[in-house]
Amino acid sequence: MKLNNYLHSLNWDLSKTRQAIAGLEPLFEVRERTVLEKESELRQAYEELREVSIAISTLRQHEGELLSDILEGSDIGDWGH
Numbered sequence: 001m002k003l004n005n006y007l008h009s010l011n012w013d014l015s016k017t018r019q020a021i022a023g024l025e026p027l028f029e030v031r032e033r034t035v036l037e038k039e040s041e042l043r044q045a046y047e048e049l050r051e052v053s054i055a056i057s058t059l060r061q062h063e064g065e066l067l068s069d070i071l072e073g074s075d076i077g078d079w080g081h
Helices: 002-061 063-072
Strands: none
Touching: 002 063
16 A cells, blocks of 8 residues: 555655646747847857958058048048059
């Protein structure tokens, strides 16, 4: 009889554990979506940072030319043509 009660108790505990896990699954799904969204945002920010870095590098390559044009009073809009 004690063994039967023990097995019944284990079965009840297992059932409650499964219910608890099932209750937590949506939280993990939300967390996974949040992580994927943040990864996407980071990739986008990295791409924007890369573009800014390229623009800064290009400006540095031509800063002497730009400064010369400014000092000469040239139209900056004509720069690069």
